[in-house]
Amino acid sequence: MEKLLINGGTPLKGEVTISGAKNAVIGIIPATLLVEGKCIIENVPAIDDVTVIMDILTQLGASVKLINKSTVEIDCTNVNSCRATYDMVKKMRASYYLMGALLGRFNKAIVSMPGGCNFGSRPVDQHLKGFRQMGVEVKECVNDYYDLSADQLVGAQIYFDIVSVGATINVMLAAVLADGITIIENPAKEPHIVDVANFLNSMGANIKGAGTDIIKIKGVEKLHGGTYSVIPDYVEAGTYMLMAAATNGEVMVNNIIPKHMESVTSKIREVGGTVVEYDDAIFVKGAKKLTPARVKTLPYPGFPTDLQPLATTLLSISSGTSFVTEAVWDSRFQYVAELNRFGSKITVNGDTATIEGVEKLHAAKAKCTDLRGGAAMVMAALMADGTSEIYNLSHVDRGYERFEEKLKNLGAKIKRVQDFSNEIEEAN
Numbered sequence: 001m002e003k004l005l006i007n008g009g010t011p012l013k014g015e016v017t018i019s020g021a022k023n024a025v026i027g028i029i030p031a032t033l034l035v036e037g038k039c040i041i042e043n044v045p046a047i048d049d050v051t052v053i054m055d056i057l058t059q060l061g062a063s064v065k066l067i068n069k070s071t072v073e074i075d076c077t078n079v080n081s082c083r084a085t086y087d088m089v090k091k092m093r094a095s096y097y098l099m100g101a102l103l104g105r106f107n108k109a110i111v112s113m114p115g116g117c118n119f120g121s122r123p124v125d126q127h128l129k130g131f132r133q134m135g136v137e138v139k140e141c142v143n144d145y146y147d148l149s150a151d152q153l154v155g156a157q158i159y160f161d162i163v164s165v166g167a168t169i170n171v172m173l174a175a176v177l178a179d180g181i182t183i184i185e186n187p188a189k190e191p192h193i194v195d196v197a198n199f200l201n202s203m204g205a206n207i208k209g210a211g212t213d214i215i216k217i218k219g220v221e222k223l224h225g226g227t228y229s230v231i232p233d234y235v236e237a238g239t240y241m242l243m244a245a246a247t248n249g250e251v252m253v254n255n256i257i258p259k260h261m262e263s264v265t266s267k268i269r270e271v272g273g274t275v276v277e278y279d280d281a282i283f284v285k286g287a288k289k290l291t292p293a294r295v296k297t298l299p300y301p302g303f304p305t306d307l308q309p310l311a312t313t314l315l316s317i318s319s320g321t322s323f324v325t326e327a328v329w330d331s332r333f334q335y336v337a338e339l340n341r342f343g344s345k346i347t348v349n350g351d352t353a354t355i356e357g358v359e360k361l362h363a364a365k366a367k368c369t370d371l372r373g374g375a376a377m378v379m380a381a382l383m384a385d386g387t388s389e390i391y392n393l394s395h396v397d398r399g400y401e402r403f404e405e406k407l408k409n410l411g412a413k414i415k416r417v418q419d420f421s422n423e424i425e426e427a428n
């Protein structure tokens with residue numbers, strides 16, 4: 001077991017460079033199953049979720065090579081299995097993309113579901129609804145296995161009842177090699193949807209409208225290999241922007257697409273921070289005192305649910321009462337009990353957290369409950385005077401590349417140590 005020691009209370013200052021987007025790359029890597037030939041994927045973040053999905057592809061028979069620290073070469077020519085077992089998928093909840101990718105490749109997929117996530121159940125009814133409309137027979141087997149098969153996948157007009165990132169990408173994956181045209185109505189519009197579509201198009205697919213209200217996919221004979229670079233991670237960028245604002249820091253966040261950040265930029269300005277946009281960077285400056293605000297998470301371009309725990313943490317030191325409503329996931333406030341260890345005054349009622357702003361957070365021992373809840377613990381420790389200890393780091397390792405190193409470069413006093421004593425060490 002490892003823990004982070006963070007000696008907080010110092011404003012973050014300097015520059016940080018954002019890595020490739022986790023939620024794009026874990027759709028793009030399974031998408032290589034549809035390609036005949038080699039795919040060179042650049043700007044791949046070194047995070048545990050990427051290691052897991054690359055391992056799964058290797059176990060299916062793909063050749064997966066790391067060319068340098070952020071470039072991967074994948075050749076799925078020799079993949080001959082359409083079965084992903086529980087042991088393969090259990091470490092990654094988004095392994096449901098194997099359904100669409102294997103169906104597209106083999107007209108057959110037997111995929112185990114990794115189960116619910118730390119903030120509620122993870123239904124796939126919209127994914128299955130889309131597959132069924134494309135002619136897929138869906139058998140739900142014991143232990144959460146889905147056995148999906150079709151003689152030939154056929155294009156269909158699919159209306160999603162719920163805006164779902166996963167279902168949108170999964171149906172795109174199933175549709176690129178299907179017979180005919182697939183139209184997705186009410187799709188998700190997140191930047192990673194557009195990125196997966198751009199990847200597939202660059203390999204020969206015909207997808208139009210990704211990022212808009214209607215996606216049209218014309219099935220093609222085959223996809224060919226090529227080189228593609230993953231977009232920057234807007235959730236990672238938002239994490240550093242909110243941390244800069246919360247520590248009254250001054251941080252230049254480089255290698256981002258400022259348009260992706262609009263909901264975050266406007267919220268930081270609303271609470272009193274300064275945000276300056278450049279072509280591919282954003283500068284954030286905090287304020288001595290932050291004003292309270294209301295935040296409601298929504299599908300893109302609304303305020304991202306993945307930044308909700310960080311927004312709540314920021315507002316914990318505002319000068320009044322704030323409200324944060326989670327409208328994407330049923331329950332995503334597990335981290336609040338841990339956050340309150342730092343002296344924040346937050347109560348949760350249903351889908352809304354009420355935050356009574358306090359003057360200052362104090363150091364605490366706390367654990368990560370999930371990936372973004374974990375980032376919120378790190379943020380609280382950076383805001384708090386004294387040395388905090390953060391446990392259960394496997395959550396943040398899933399999604400943040402070189403987290404401590406990037407924070408250290410911004411002046412944070414942070415270090416990772418083995419957790420075999422209860423003593424609090426100085427993190428200088």
Ligand code: EPU
Nearest residue numbers: 023094123124125126127162164165166306328329330371
């Ligand atoms: N939903 C259904 N039925 C479905 C699919 C989804 O009811 O068939 C519901 C979900 O229960 C949820 C809502 O629809 O309430 C949105 O779920 P969505 O399918 O959009 O989420 P996801 O694809 O499983 C991705 C990200 C999450 C992010 C959400 C929302 C990946 C791998 N994960 O999940 O990211 O919170 O979209 O933007 O792309 C994270 O990075 O920390 C993370 C959890």
